[in-house]
Amino acid sequence: MKSDLIREKRRREPWFAARRDLSPRRASLLGLLSFALPLLIWSAVSYLPFLWHPDMELQISADRENVTTVYVAGDRMSQDFFPEFQESVRVQNKALEAALASFDPAAEVPNGAAVRRANKKILRHLVPVLISNGWLTEEQAKDDGAIYDAWGRIAKGEAEPVRPRLSDENRAIVAKNWTAMSKLSAVYDSDRFISVPLLSLVPQGRPANPDYLPAPHEVVITGIKDFTAPPEAERPSMWQRVGHSIRIVFGGFLLAALVGVPIGVLCGTYPVFSKLIEPFTDFFRYMPAPTFSTLLVAIFLANDAPKVALVFVGTIFQLILVVSNTTRRLEMPLLEAAQTLGAKQRQLLTHVVIPGILPNLYNDLRILLGWAWTWLVIAELVGVKSGLTEFIETQGRWRNFDSVYPVIILIGLVGFFTDQILSAFSRIFFPWTTEAGGKPNPIVRAILFIPRWFRDAAAERIPYRPETRTRQTGEA
């Protein structure tokens, strides 16, 4: 009965109500969806062949006469071009078919060596199919005896490739080539190898996305492989790279905070400093930090110093202005009240301004740390490439995008969780703020569990008075 009422009430709660808070259940659900939806879209685009897939991934490729661009199995080409590619091979085959059919093993063909070399290549075009069907190992990829044998078995119908299945025209081509080849020898023998041009296999492929969008499972597998790979002489491990990147960002940021916060607070408190410092700062922040990179290398030389300096330069001017603004936003009546209570100028700074702005300052620094993260990649490109950026750069150039994505995602995760942890601790550091009263989101709650557990454990020994912490609204 009662649960009916609750269900009824829940049903009537509108999903769309301007500025009205959603129930915690719905809020959590949406928070989860906010991450699940992009993942779902990525999976759908990757795994549903009818979604997008603008390219063809070649499973069997072919050489074409007089064309220098070489495609091998595994390469991608646009779906528009693929039929043209197939057609050019068919046209090429048609010209050769008659000569091959009337092949007489006794006749000597001039210029045989070059044709034999080309024919050997054609035999090897079947290798990716043989490997993916498990008939050949990677090491046997150049074992012409085994390849020759496999051609024979396919031609005689003794073996049937299934991954991928050969198209009917390719099976016919295999048979025609074999018929001609086997007139000379049933097993591979480089001395008794056909010197009349064989027919090329017609390219086969399957719809695929461009290489810059690998599927989730590929990214996960490559990511695990990359991150568990042990360090080598010239190649630090991924975790060493992560550590390096974090050191650069936090180093630059902490230095900027160390210098910028006192300046910002002074600017926000005393107009003397504000008028003296802020105009130049305001001007300087419009000069993009990366434009200083060569200068920084000249000053700080190689290694990490110019990188840290770039994060510093990119952060500090913004930081000074944000902090001075936050300081100025402290309500004037608080300063006036303190003065009527006998606070002197110096005490105003130490006992009113600083404690008064602390929660907002903390929040500002959190946001500015996010800002500092955005300098990471540029900073690591300064001087000698290093850290995660060097990895991204190299792999990206090789078009190993399945290696690039885990790093990009990891950088995002480090930034995101740093921010969430800092936001969670804000409630502990600043219990007097109104936000400290509200209900934290699930991530914050998970983070807060540990310090709360310690606090509650301590409270079992120290008498704890909960009534002083509850919000009071009525008059006592």
Added chain:
Amino acid sequence: MNTLVDPLSYRKQSDAVRSRFEAMKQRPVVLSVRNLHKTFPTPGGSVTALKDVSFDVYRREFMCVIGPSGCGKSTLIRILAGLEDSSSGQVLLDGNPVSGPGPDRGMVFQSYTLFPWLTVKQNVMFGPRMAGQKGAAVEGEARQWIDLVGLSRFENSYPHQLSGGMKQRVAIARALANRPRILLMDEPFGALDAQTRCQMQSYLLQIWKNLDITILFITHDLDEAAYLSDRILVLKANPGEVDEIIEVPVPRPRTPAQFVSPEFIATKYRIDHLIHPETAAETDSIPFPRMTVAGDDVE
């Protein structure tokens, strides 16, 4: 109203009231304001906020300043507190000219000015700590002040956990903890609901009586002024000038029951007359057309 009340009856004081005022005027003057002028420079020319304001506040007096909105009440009290400079004139505290804010003039603002990062107790201890006092004695005294305003249960609460009325009580305790010569209050109950305000007024009267403090209290509420004060300084607007200093003929101790006493009504009537000399006639003469809102079933 004018047919029921003799306009000048507020001047009739009973013997007890008269002798109380005579005794008050024998006491030393705590705060003396002499020919105070204040003009603000604004883009459209200078604005005269106060013009030739002079008055005295006696020891243990409760004085209210009342006037229409914008007549310069806040400007006046801010000058007294030292938060604003006067253009000319003098403010004397115990005969000495004041310059700049100081703990000898406690101030309670209309907006809530408790330090949000300090608990109730720490807020009350703020003044003594600024004066360099430390230790358990300060804390013990702070507890007494908190007790006085009836908030012992909340001494470790933060301001955001308190209601508006409680915040203002803490603000009073915080100002009193400095043992000021005079307590300046700028519409301290203006933001409270009517019921809480009424409670706070009784509270303040009790504190005032029990502690023998001097209070200068700004309000724009006629009832509040007549209920609390010994004397009411009525300010005229544009420029802010002293209109009249009314000696409230309502005997003490005051209770809300006196709200309907003839003295009370006469006082209110006088203030109303001074502040809004024209309103009664004007509101009667505004033509107001008859309209139907409720539908066609109205006769």
